[in-house]
Amino acid sequence: MEKLKVVPNSTVNKIRNNPDNYGLSYHDFGKSSNIVDYSEREIIEMFYGIYKDQKILLVDDGYFLDLKEVNEIVCELEDVTYFRKPTDNDLRLNSYNSIRNIRTFYVKDYFLITKNEISGVKRHQITQYLYKIGAINKGRGRYANLYSCSNHYKILQDFKEGLAPKDLYYPIKRYINGLFFNDDYKISNFRVKSNIRIELP
Structure with a gap:
């Protein structure tokens, strides 16, 4: 599995508690509309704009x-x-x-x-x-x-x-x-x- 740059556990917990504050698009491209259904790895991926299941990537210009x-x-x-x-x-x-x-x-x-x-x-x-x-x-x-x-x-x-x-x-x-x-x-x-x-x- 590809190694992504580490995101501190404290940041992952903040994302899990307030996902809307971090611009995650799991409602549109994720496997579930409930953030608790995502693993730490999946939250880190979404933090970087990665939605593997849908083959969707957030590119540098923000789309x-x-x-x-x-x-x-x-x-x-x-x-x-x-x-x-x-x-x-x-x-x-x-x-x-x-x-x-x-x-x-x-x-x-x-x-x-x-x-x-x-x-x-x-x-x-x-x-x-x-x-x-x-x-x-x-x-x-x-x-x-x-x-x-x-x-x-x-x-x-x-x-x-x-x-x-x-x-x-x-x-x-x-x-x-x-x-x-x-x-x-x-x-x-x-x-x-x-x-x-x-x-x-």
Whole structure:
């Protein structure tokens, strides 16, 4: 089961005692209209905008999205850091952007894409959702306006849109596909949008 960022027991108890104060939508998307019917885990999920039974997610802009309508996922990669500082020759050959030389990815946004407009748009931002549940981290220093993801696997994975770093897909794999569909590759049309050309080793 996917591990969500911990919510203190005191907060869970406050939610259980006064659910309407926390904006939970269990009346619309939950399994019951009575808050006492929900486990601690289920309350934490709803606190994060997760309604697994209905495949509904509260996206960053504050509206609910039916994940069954999603047909593509886009990750906007802004920058990376390296294990080995590039030399002039590396810069010329782009060899410093080998997947094995990248230390950390810095992401601007993640979007779920739907074929039809929902709430007036086809691109639905979930960056804050992934950050809140602990799937990605906040960047620091000069990357403070971005989100970080370590390059643990050092592998490029093959998707319909081409090769992409496995670590960039991991938050989608576990916290969209795994969490909602119990299938890590349910939505596997994944694309990384970036000016950085990451190379095979």
